[in-house]
Amino acid sequence: MTSTLKTMFAVCTTTAMITLSSVTLTGTSIASAASCPSGALCLYAEPSYAGDAVALTGSVSTLGSFGDRASSVVNNTGVVWCLFEHTGYSGKKVKIPANARTASLGTANDIASSAANQAPYC
Ligand SMILES: [Ca+2]
Numbered sequence: 001m002t003s004t005l006k007t008m009f010a011v012c013t014t015t016a017m018i019t020l021s022s023v024t025l026t027g028t029s030i031a032s033a034a035s036c037p038s039g040a041l042c043l044y045a046e047p048s049y050a051g052d053a054v055a056l057t058g059s060v061s062t063l064g065s066f067g068d069r070a071s072s073v074v075n076n077t078g079v080v081w082c083l084f085e086h087t088g089y090s091g092k093k094v095k096i097p098a099n100a101r102t103a104s105l106g107t108a109n110d111i112a113s114s115a116a117n118q119a120p121y122c
Helices: none
Strands: 007-011 023-026 041-046 050-056 072-075 081-086 090-096 114-116
Touching: none
Parallel strands: 007 023
Antiparallel strands: 007 050, 041 050, 041 072, 081 090, 081 114
């Protein structure tokens, strides 16, 4: 079960690999919205795709140390993603349409703690 839950994602300010309970962070650089990898959902700590960032390629039940930090987002995937206020895909939900981006999460600023791209959560 642990291996199936393990999802690769990247953090721009970290060069060493950091392993959380169900998430692996790697050292891929993400400098701007344009550099969000194809096939990834990128979360940025500041509006307008600035600051620390993570790139998700699958659902994560916790954003770990990036929780409550996302202020802008790029969806470079062909599916809808949902951001959740709490870990475990619960609380307030914000939908990010396929191949869309938002420079400011507005009322959802700094609240995202988990993310999903599949049923039954999103
Ligand atoms: Ca933020």
